[in-house]
Amino acid sequence: xxxxxxxxxxxxxxxxxxxxxxxxxxxxxxxxxxxxxxxxxxxxxxxxxxxxxxxxxxxxxxxxxxxxxxxxxxxxxxxxxxxxxxxxxxxxxxxxxxxxxxxxxxxxxxxxxxxxxxxxxxxxxxxxxxxxxxxxxxxxxxxxxxxxxxxxxxxxxxxxxxxxxxxxxxxxxxxxxxxxxxxxxxxxxxxxxxxxxxxxxx
Amino acid sequence: xxxxxxxxxxxxxxxxxxxxxxxxxxxxxxxxxxxxxxxxxxxxxxxxxxxxxxxxxxxxxxxxxxxxxxxxxxxxxxxxxxxxxxxxxxxxxxxxxxxxxxxxxxxxxxxxxxxxxxxxxxxxxxxxxxxxxxxxxxxxxxxxxxxxxxxxxxxxxxxxxxxxxxxxxxxxxxxxxxxxxxxxxxxxxxxxxxxxxxxxxx
DNA sequence: AGCGGATTTTAATTCGTGTTAAAAAGGGTC
DNA sequence: GACCCTTTTTAACACGAATTAAAATCCGCT
Numbered sequence: 001x002x003x004x005x006x007x008x009x010x011x012x013x014x015x016x017x018x019x020x021x022x023x024x025x026x027x028x029x030x031x032x033x034x035x036x037x038x039x040x041x042x043x044x045x046x047x048x049x050x051x052x053x054x055x056x057x058x059x060x061x062x063x064x065x066x067x068x069x070x071x072x073x074x075x076x077x078x079x080x081x082x083x084x085x086x087x088x089x090x091x092x093x094x095x096x097x098x099x100x101x102x103x104x105x106x107x108x109x110x111x112x113x114x115x116x117x118x119x120x121x122x123x124x125x126x127x128x129x130x131x132x133x134x135x136x137x138x139x140x141x142x143x144x145x146x147x148x149x150x151x152x153x154x155x156x157x158x159x160x161x162x163x164x165x166x167x168x169x170x171x172x173x174x175x176x177x178x179x180x181x182x183x184x185x186x187x188x189x190x191x192x193x194x195x196x197x198x199x200x201x202x
Numbered sequence: 203x204x205x206x207x208x209x210x211x212x213x214x215x216x217x218x219x220x221x222x223x224x225x226x227x228x229x230x231x232x233x234x235x236x237x238x239x240x241x242x243x244x245x246x247x248x249x250x251x252x253x254x255x256x257x258x259x260x261x262x263x264x265x266x267x268x269x270x271x272x273x274x275x276x277x278x279x280x281x282x283x284x285x286x287x288x289x290x291x292x293x294x295x296x297x298x299x300x301x302x303x304x305x306x307x308x309x310x311x312x313x314x315x316x317x318x319x320x321x322x323x324x325x326x327x328x329x330x331x332x333x334x335x336x337x338x339x340x341x342x343x344x345x346x347x348x349x350x351x352x353x354x355x356x357x358x359x360x361x362x363x364x365x366x367x368x369x370x371x372x373x374x375x376x377x378x379x380x381x382x383x384x385x386x387x388x389x390x391x392x393x394x395x396x397x398x399x400x401x402x403x404x
Numbered sequence: 405a406g407c408g409g410a411t412t413t414t415a416a417t418t419c420g421t422g423t424t425a426a427a428a429a430g431g432g433t434c
Numbered sequence: 435g436a437c438c439c440t441t442t443t444t445a446a447c448a449c450g451a452a453t454t455a456a457a458a459t460c461c462g463c464t
Contacts, residue, residue, distance in 0.1 A: 010411095011410080011411080029322075030232055030233070030322040031234075031235070032234030033233070035450085035451065035452090037451075037452095045411095045413090046412070046413060046414080047451090048412080048454080048455095049411080051452095051453075052411065052412075056453080057453095119232070119318065120231075120232040120322070151403065152402065152403065153401040154399075154401060154402070154403055156395070157392060158384065160383070161384060161388070162392055164374070164375070164378050165374075165375075165389075165392060166396075167374070168370055168371045168373065168374025168378075169371035171374055172369070173370065176370075181362070182360065186360070190364055193356075193358070193359060194359070194364055194368075194400070195401060197356075197402055198397065198398055198399040198400025198402075199295075199359070200354065200356070200399055200400075201353065201354065201355065201356055202356075202404065213441080216441085239421075247442070247443090248444080249421090250423080250425095251443075253422095253423075258422080258423080259423095
């Protein structure tokens with residue numbers, strides 16, 4: 001018998017609830033520190049229920065990582081693509097910075113989970129995930145190279161290092177930002193200001 | 203009886219060997235992922251030997267964190283203080299950036315351990331450590347405020363946010379840097395260039 | 405109503421790791 | 435060389451958490 005439509009939809013919703021819960025708990029407790037029972041409870045089920053959807057903790061975290069980069073990359077690319085045709089390469093870079101920050105601080109539990117646990121995950125999981133990670137890095141590489149090709153950024157910089165410094169500044173916001181004094185958008189604006197124009201007076 | 207001099211020195215050396223091992227293992231595996239037996243083995247003893255020097259894993263990690271900030275702050279301040287009297291506030295900021303990067307990438311296992319595990323440690327440990335952390339933050343706050351007071355940096359920036367963005371860019375180097383293509387000093391140079399002068403052409 | 409697969413639960417297992425206890429070894433001092 | 439304090443080891447314990455097994459429940463369908 002073909003599985004009924006409503007049936008499979010409900011199952012997918014549960015799976016998603018589980019993934020959402022996993023993203024939150026992994027982000028808050030780290031990989032080893034996250035207990036399957038915390039995740040299950042947050043998703044409204046008992047621990048072994050997780051195993052109906054995922055064969056192990058490793059595969060669960062792997063899926064969280066996968067969704068994390070995919071969404072981040074999608075959102076950032078979308079924001080960049082939404083710019084007017086007349087936008088400069090530096091404007092596109094600014095849009096990417098803003099998109100990434102918003103993803104980390106407001107929209108993406110998966111994004112912040114990814115950032116915080118990537119370095120803690122078992123080696124084989126990390127190895128399998130590296131491809132996705134690199135693909136997202138490629139988006140940034142292209143943005144920077146376009147800007148340099150157009151003469152919009154200085155020619156004396158190592159763009160490989162610069163890319164990681166930028167992503168570092170943005171990723172680290174996951175460690176300290178708490179809503180309150182500043183909004184995520186304000187943080188993004190400070191970041192574009194510092195990165196594109198520097199601290200020094202002009 | 204008074205403990206002989208040679209005796210206490212040997213004991214202190216062992217304690218230090220243990221701390222060094224702990225810093226390395228915590229940095230590589232994270233807090234929950236680091237096993238006491240890994241640490242003990244690296245220090246050349248069996249697991250329960252650790253308990254002669256530290257009463258628990260928590261207190262061990264706490265000491266690693268403490269040493270981490272203390273050394274980082276000491277080194278950065280020393281480098282800043284070593285500058286000529288004529289150095290500008292921006293020069294002092296550059297020196298701090300360079301010092302911090304070198305500490306993360308070359309000198310300080312404790313520094314990189316601190317950076318990577320601070321967010322994973324039990325809440326009470328983190329709470330006790332927050333004072334030290336803030337003290338180091340104060341060094342950077344002062345550097346930035348001096349620069350602004352002297353009119354050397356733009357007046358439209360939120361220095362609290364900027365401080366965290368800078369430290370983020372630098373701290374994140376612990377996640378991606380591997381000696382090879384670039385030296386730590388080169389990374390530091392790229393960082394000062396981007397942070398102080400920005401990516402855009404002038 | 406009742407069949408049958410999908411989903412969830414209860415109960416049990418297994419294993420790793422932090423910690424403790426007790427014994428042994430080391431080494432300086434008289 | 436015997437004594438005593440320090441340090442390290444061997445052995446055992448405790449406990450939490452991932453995983454498995456088996457039973458129970460749910461729910462659409464006939």
